[in-house]
Amino acid sequence: MKKKKGTRAQARAKTNPTRLRVRPAQKPAARTSDATDALVAAAARALGLKIDPSWEIGVKFNLQLIFSHAAKVDGFPLPDDAEPASIFHA
Numbered sequence: 001m002k003k004k005k006g007t008r009a010q011a012r013a014k015t016n017p018t019r020l021r022v023r024p025a026q027k028p029a030a031r032t033s034d035a036t037d038a039l040v041a042a043a044a045r046a047l048g049l050k051i052d053p054s055w056e057i058g059v060k061f062n063l064q065l066i067f068s069h070a071a072k073v074d075g076f077p078l079p080d081d082a083e084p085a086s087i088f089h090a
Contacts, residue, residue, distance in 0.1 A: 036060050 040059055044051050
């Protein structure tokens with residue numbers, strides 16, 4: 001008996017069709033600053049990218065989200081004697 005080929009996500013989607021549904025874009029936080037706008041514009045120019053105006057809100061939102069995550073990692077206190085693990089497994 002042959003197994004049907006497909007991904008697990010497809011199998012889950014068959015049992016729960018809402019899993020693969022695309023969620024509508026969320027508006028960025030009200031704290032969108034001029035600095036974030038300037039950073040997005042400068043990075044796009046430096047990389048030679050043209051960002052469609054309809055995508056700018058999403059780009060700014062994701063950049064602010066990355067900054068938020070970085071602040072949490074940076075704010076996590078570590079003891080001075082902390083060392084990285086000697087063996088990493090993927």
